[in-house]
Amino acid sequence: MLNFNFQNTTEIIFGKGVETQVGKKAAEYGKKVLLHYGGTSLKKFGLYDKIIKNLKDEGIEIFELGGVLPNPRLSLVKEGIKICKDNDIDFILAVGGGSAIDSAKAIGAGVKYDGDVWDFFEGKVTVSETLPLGVVLTIPAAGSEASSGTVITNEEGWYKKSFGGNVIRPKFAIMNPELTYTLPGYQTGAGAVDIMAHVLERYFTNEKHVELTDRLSEAVLKTVILNTPKALDFPEDYNARAEIMISSTIAHNNLLDMGRESDWASHGIEHELSGIYDITHGAGLAIILPAWMKYVYRSNIDRFVQFAIRVWNVDMNFNDPEAVVLEGIKRMEEFFTSIDMPTRLSQAEIDSEKFEEMAAKATEHGTLGNFVKLTKEDIVNIYRLAE
Structure with missing residues (x-):
């Protein structure tokens, strides 16, 4: 057996109805949040409205960036970085599966870096600081809700690369299996x-x-x-x-x-x-x-x-x-x-x-x-x- 260090500080909030805790958990990290998610299913099945209400009940100002695709794209990450920098965002809330979470992780790292966020994926720099991130998980697959990595696709050349570090692990992951009932x-x-x-x-x-x-x-x-x-x-x-x-x-x-x-x-x-x-x-x-x-x-x-x-x-x-x-x-x-x-x-x-x-x-x-x-x-x- 090799020597090892193990550190994982993500708080797992698991069970029926736990998504109602999202506002109180997000409020621990600030008053401005970027809500980051994928397509229409979030709104179709009512989770979007529930999350918006929970955040507003805690007096949190909400900025939104939807449109995350499977195999999330670098261009959307850069859009998210700009929104966060322009509006002094305190916290990112990713709702969805691994694609939304990975995109949010890259945004958080990019906000705290003066160069091109793709530098992390090229191995030119290592991540040392990020915006705090929370997760409402709706697709169990990637494990990104408690992992130290992110994977993004760069449309220029269609490179798909990763980087990681303990600092980009989500602060919390809200996990209600009921939210997966409607998955195809x-x-x-x-x-x-x-x-x-x-x-x-x-x-x-x-x-x-x-x-x-x-x-x-x-x-x-x-x-x-x-x-x-x-x-x-x-x-x-x-x-x-x-x-x-x-x-x-x-x-x-x-x-x-x-x-x-x-x-x-x-x-x-x-x-x-x-x-x-x-x-x-x-x-x-x-x-x-x-x-x-x-x-x-x-x-x-x-x-x-x-x-x-x-x-x-x-x-x-x-x-x-x-x-x-x-x-x-x-x-x-x-x-x-x-x-x-x-x-x-x-x-x-x-x-x-x-x-x-x-x-x-x-x-x-x-x-x-x-x-x-x-x-x-x-x-x-x-x-x-x-x-």
Whole structure:
């Protein structure tokens, strides 16, 4: 087990009706708020009006910036930075899923920086100060409600990049599973894959003697596998929705990183897909994860055997370890298919035209991943496995 530091100060406010606390929580950080959100669903189902009332009841002046897209755009981040600077905003409230939260994190960092906010994503500077941020979560997937990272797409060149630091973690996250009842099935399925991918990026490590975090990771995976079909069949199953929502947070709040080196190759490979083709991140991961596994499993077959047996209940009496591994990957693909996620690029109508370009972007600063160090050629081969 490696040495580690763990710090997470996000307050989780979880349960039925907790969104009514948003005004009082926001008032702890100032009297001017930027309300940041995506599309029309916030207003369609009444949450917008409820939040506005709660904020106004606390005497908070509200500035709004909607229009966050999946794979959030740098141009909107810059618009948000300008609004905050021009109006001396005290606090940002993101309502939605990972896209709104990531966009808000980037805005908060950019407000406190005199240069171009993209400098953070290019690694030219590190973040040390930000506007405080709160979250009302409506889409459990990205885990951004308690994570230290943000991912943004730059329309100039369609680069999708990330940066992070403990300072950008939200101050609080209001999480009511009832707010997820109206999610389309596609978003529920894509969110489930995103949660699983965050766990798997940590699970596939070459570090030994990490039994506790292995078991915690397996518990999160099995919880999502069990409850996602329930939520798809019965969208208002509170208990299933609650299990998925808290799994999203635990998958990406760094608890599962303790004492181990994470990989992140699959995310890097998928970011090029969603950066260029604007595919939903979870759907892209459902395509890339099996292909990555098929490409790298021989480098540490024991870990993949463990994954197949503990997570997918593969019988060790299969012919040999390799057969166990391949059966585990097959069962994962079958699960993704059962929740209406694609597992091949062809299902997303993506051909091989940009394989070289995407692989070059993914490796422009060197090899990708830690479990296996992947070169440009390796990544092209993984895209080909995913065709």
